Amino acid sequence: MVLQHKNDHHTKLSTSRMEAFSDGVIAIIITITVLEFRVPAGGDLASLLPLWPLFVAYLISFQNIGTYWNNHHYLLSTTDHISPGMMWANLHLLFWLSFIPFATGWLGENHGSAVPTAVYATILFFCAVAYTILQLSVLYHADNKEMIEEIRKSKKGRTSLLFYLAAIPLAFLSPLISDVLIILVSALWFIPDRRLERFL
Secondary structure, eight states: OHHHHHHHHHHTOOSHHHHHHHHHHHHHHHHHHHTTOOOOSSSSGGGGGGGHHHHHHHHHHHHHHHHHHHHHHHHHTTOSOOOHHHHHHHHHHHHHHTTHHHHHHHHHHTTTOHHHHHHHHHHHHHHHHHHHHHHHHHHHTOOOHHHHHHHHHOSHHHHHHHHHHHHHHHTTTOHHHHHHHHHHHHHHTSSOOOTGGGGO
């Protein structure tokens, strides 16, 4: 009877509060990221040229954050309740996403340097790991077996993890190669994953 009571209580925990909290945190992360830009001292186009590495880093970061926001929405739409494990997995994802503004600013100011590139790749890697954990946590409670099998067969997530992981040590050999791997992952996810949408 005690176990049944816990399960009943568990199903009453709506996803709406977690989704609203995540939306707010992600919006703040994007806002902080754009604040890394400083107003140029000059009033001509030439004064903007030093900002191009930061702009490229910001563009990639914005796309990554936006992709997580899109897929986060679709993922939570597959369930009508949350568990304590999901909440902690969600906080774990937000923890790593919150480091993106710092990594973006450091990489933008030190484009081509090994350590900032490696740190940026490391943060993106752990963001991907955290999302994978959240996805597994949510799908553990999903009833649609076809949906679960579809996601397990996907190669995009595994490819992203592999590219990010490779980009970390490669940053010390060639930051440019690491940059290319990171951009390839961004291109891979430029069109949001629609697999989950088919099952809603």
